[in-house]
Amino acid sequence: MGTPESTTTGRTIRGRAAGLTDQPLTLLTVAVFWTWLVVRWTNDFLLDGALIERNTSFFPTAPFESVASTLGSLASSLGPVGFPVGWVAGFFEFLAASIPYLPQLATGVWATILLTVLGIALGFFIAVPLSVARVYGGSATRSVALGYTELFRGTPLLAQLFVLYFATPLTAIIRELPTVGTGFIPAQAFWVAVIAFMLNSAAYQSEYIRSALNSVPEGQLTAARAIGLSKVDGIRHVVLPQGLRYAIPGWSNELVYLIKYSSLASFITVRELFERTDAIASETYRYTELFVLAGLLYLALVLSASLLMEYVEDRVAIPGLGTTSR
Amino acid sequence: MSPPLLELDDVYKSYGEEQVLSGVSFEMDAGDVDVVIGPSGSGKSTMLRCVNRLTEINGGDIYLDGDCITDANTDVNELRKQVGMVFQDFNLFAHLTALENVTLGLRKVRGMDKAAAQEKGYEHLEQVGLLDQADSYPAELSGGQKQRVGIARALAMDPKLLLFDEPTSALDPELVGEVVEVMRDLAAEGITMLVVSHEMGFARSAASDIIFLDDGRIVEHGPPEQLFENPQAARTGEFLSRLTHEGE
Numbered sequence: 001m002g003t004p005e006s007t008t009t010g011r012t013i014r015g016r017a018a019g020l021t022d023q024p025l026t027l028l029t030v031a032v033f034w035t036w037l038v039v040r041w042t043n044d045f046l047l048d049g050a051l052i053e054r055n056t057s058f059f060p061t062a063p064f065e066s067v068a069s070t071l072g073s074l075a076s077s078l079g080p081v082g083f084p085v086g087w088v089a090g091f092f093e094f095l096a097a098s099i100p101y102l103p104q105l106a107t108g109v110w111a112t113i114l115l116t117v118l119g120i121a122l123g124f125f126i127a128v129p130l131s132v133a134r135v136y137g138g139s140a141t142r143s144v145a146l147g148y149t150e151l152f153r154g155t156p157l158l159a160q161l162f163v164l165y166f167a168t169p170l171t172a173i174i175r176e177l178p179t180v181g182t183g184f185i186p187a188q189a190f191w192v193a194v195i196a197f198m199l200n201s202a203a204y205q206s207e208y209i210r211s212a213l214n215s216v217p218e219g220q221l222t223a224a225r226a227i228g229l230s231k232v233d234g235i236r237h238v239v240l241p242q243g244l245r246y247a248i249p250g251w252s253n254e255l256v257y258l259i260k261y262s263s264l265a266s267f268i269t270v271r272e273l274f275e276r277t278d279a280i281a282s283e284t285y286r287y288t289e290l291f292v293l294a295g296l297l298y299l300a301l302v303l304s305a306s307l308l309m310e311y312v313e314d315r316v317a318i319p320g321l322g323t324t325s326r
Numbered sequence: 327m328s329p330p331l332l333e334l335d336d337v338y339k340s341y342g343e344e345q346v347l348s349g350v351s352f353e354m355d356a357g358d359v360d361v362v363i364g365p366s367g368s369g370k371s372t373m374l375r376c377v378n379r380l381t382e383i384n385g386g387d388i389y390l391d392g393d394c395i396t397d398a399n400t401d402v403n404e405l406r407k408q409v410g411m412v413f414q415d416f417n418l419f420a421h422l423t424a425l426e427n428v429t430l431g432l433r434k435v436r437g438m439d440k441a442a443a444q445e446k447g448y449e450h451l452e453q454v455g456l457l458d459q460a461d462s463y464p465a466e467l468s469g470g471q472k473q474r475v476g477i478a479r480a481l482a483m484d485p486k487l488l489l490f491d492e493p494t495s496a497l498d499p500e501l502v503g504e505v506v507e508v509m510r511d512l513a514a515e516g517i518t519m520l521v522v523s524h525e526m527g528f529a530r531s532a533a534s535d536i537i538f539l540d541d542g543r544i545v546e547h548g549p550p551e552q553l554f555e556n557p558q559a560a561r562t563g564e565f566l567s568r569l570t571h572e573g574e
Contacts, residue, residue, distance in 0.1 A: 228404070229403070229434060241421045
């Protein structure tokens, strides 16, 4: 029998060891989600529908429909007390109604992932110099970096998307590039969205990285300079490796935000998850099913991202360097 | 006759209105171990940081091996390759192991390849008695061990001059001994050291000269016997007797 004391100890130990294996349910969800995605994409994109015809679901709807109707009639025969059975019937109805749309949504998920990953990865390469300029730059570079950050954090992402898409020659330029919009290469709107997310998330990422750089003790750079490293090299070899580790939790937050903010790309016709959901819903009028489904897919993406970042954090952890204090 | 290894010539330093160094001049030869003492706020650490230009002086000149290192076109990174520094609060690179702390400068400043840098790194860790801790991170080391890694890191660059900025004052008393022992070994090996420290045992036995700094001026500069047994200035005697009493 567990005394309160032993419970506390158990929790502490679990808390300290909180690793990937500590969340079996999340792990299972993510594993099922990605297995489905990878099989679907392989079949639809690479094998040209060899396993199963494109846009045809892997799962038959008939069994779910029959379970739903059986439970439905059972519920009505039970009268007023049958409502819990009715709910279960409703769940199976939802599944039966959703399954046919899963293949198309999987294509949207692909675009959403690509948008988010490219946006955040490219943004990272802008964010690092921006944050270094904010912390270590002279007054001119500091103001430029600050101006950039305030501009992109201070205006709506949607407005940035519209300006880039409609008001700059960017769209026309990208359209003329070879291979854009052919085969696997998405059309110009997608690339405009990637550029917008890159510029926007760079501003947010640089804020997370800046505050992390500020938490690296000053003596670290002094010591680096004292052995003859230039300021730039000292930042690169001593300050950044520590600062970026401190930045991981905040940075993960930005990744999770961007997964969901990427839905704004639908406004400039990018065929990502939200756009696909909206398009199918307006054809079929199954708004509830489709948006619940889209929500669940976003949730699965976010869970995957959290799990991934937790893994990364564990991998790069260094004794005494803050991030492992969980 | 070869020039002194280090020469400070009428060095002035102020922070705004506050005058920290007011005309400091002294010389030391290769192989000398000079210990700088003085009340807190007397400018000891500032003087040390002027020598590797972590702090810029406002007046006077500093010469290393006959070259003026305080004029505008001195390459500070080149200078710092030749002048090592050991810090009061260690400042070990927190994300690197003891070995990597020692080899970072060798690889990124001296441009040595990894294998050669590691070999030299192990040598210097052995010199400070920490070969068995090569793969430990700073957070896994005791204060005394951290400071010995700090010394190895500075030594690895083969500096002409090693600066020590109160190397034992952040240590628990029982850990001071191991660091002082390493410093004594270095002094015996003929490494030129400029040490800000109130470790009187070390000053008495290892110092060639003691410099007593007060209020930004050198009050007395001479061999340990003179300062301890027969101080020329009244203030030196007062300060030393206070220090010795506190030590007991």
